Amino acid sequence: MLVLILSLDTSSPSGSVAVLRDQALIGVISTRGEENYSSRMFRHLEFLLNDLSFKLAQFDLFAVSAGPGSFTGLRVGLTAAKGWAEVYKKPVAGVSALQAVAIQSSAKTSVVVPVLDARRGQVYFGVYRRTVAGLALEGDEFVVTPAEFAGKLHENAKDGVLTIATADAEVISLLAPHFQTDSAVIEIVSGVLAPYIGRISYERALRGEVTDSLALDANYVRRTDAEMQWKDR
Secondary structure, eight states: OOOEEEEEEOSSSEEEEEEEETTEEEEEEEEEOSSOGGGTHHHHHHHHHHHHTOOGGGOSEEEEEEESSOHHHHHHHHHHHHHHHHHHTOOEEEEEHHHHHHTTOOOOOSEEEEEEEEETTEEEEEEEEEETTEEEEEEEEEEEOHHHHHHHHHHHGGGSOEEEEESOHHHHHHHGGGSOGGGEEEEEOOSOOHHHHHHHHHHHHHTTOOBOTTTOOOOOSSOOHHHHHHHTO
């Protein structure tokens, strides 16, 4: 049976909405702006569904970026996906934006390190290793300074050359002064993540690794400003 998937990425200014049937992309819409994508996501969703002649009730699975990324953006996307899953009694999958970057890598290295801009002079990253079942996250995802990233990269370069994948060339400029480029393959991938979030969610659905609206949660990686201010008191 074919699975119809609605996928959202509201983690950054360059967000997207996509519709997939299994892993086949049917339609996608994305724009980049200064404000969080969540501020225009619903307009884009309405346009895309009307263009494809779909209604929310027809979808079998909802997929959404669970982070890391903008706190406000993530909350909007997650709240929408949770609401649809609850109303239509359908499963939902929260997918890492870093994993959606990592799976785009075409390099043959055994380790892929996806990196995203975390603002404030920091980056988000994770270490993904190629396995028979696909890319698997080793440990946790982090938010660090470029210098700290270089140290982490050195630890994971012991197995040979690895791939740094990012959707933002400016991230490479930020990182470049802190590590030797001959230890890594640099790969620029698409920042339109919703199609890849949808494909990952389909694979999870086949393995029964989806959830309901109540269990869906964000992975902010970095604490919110309110949390940091409260700890500093």
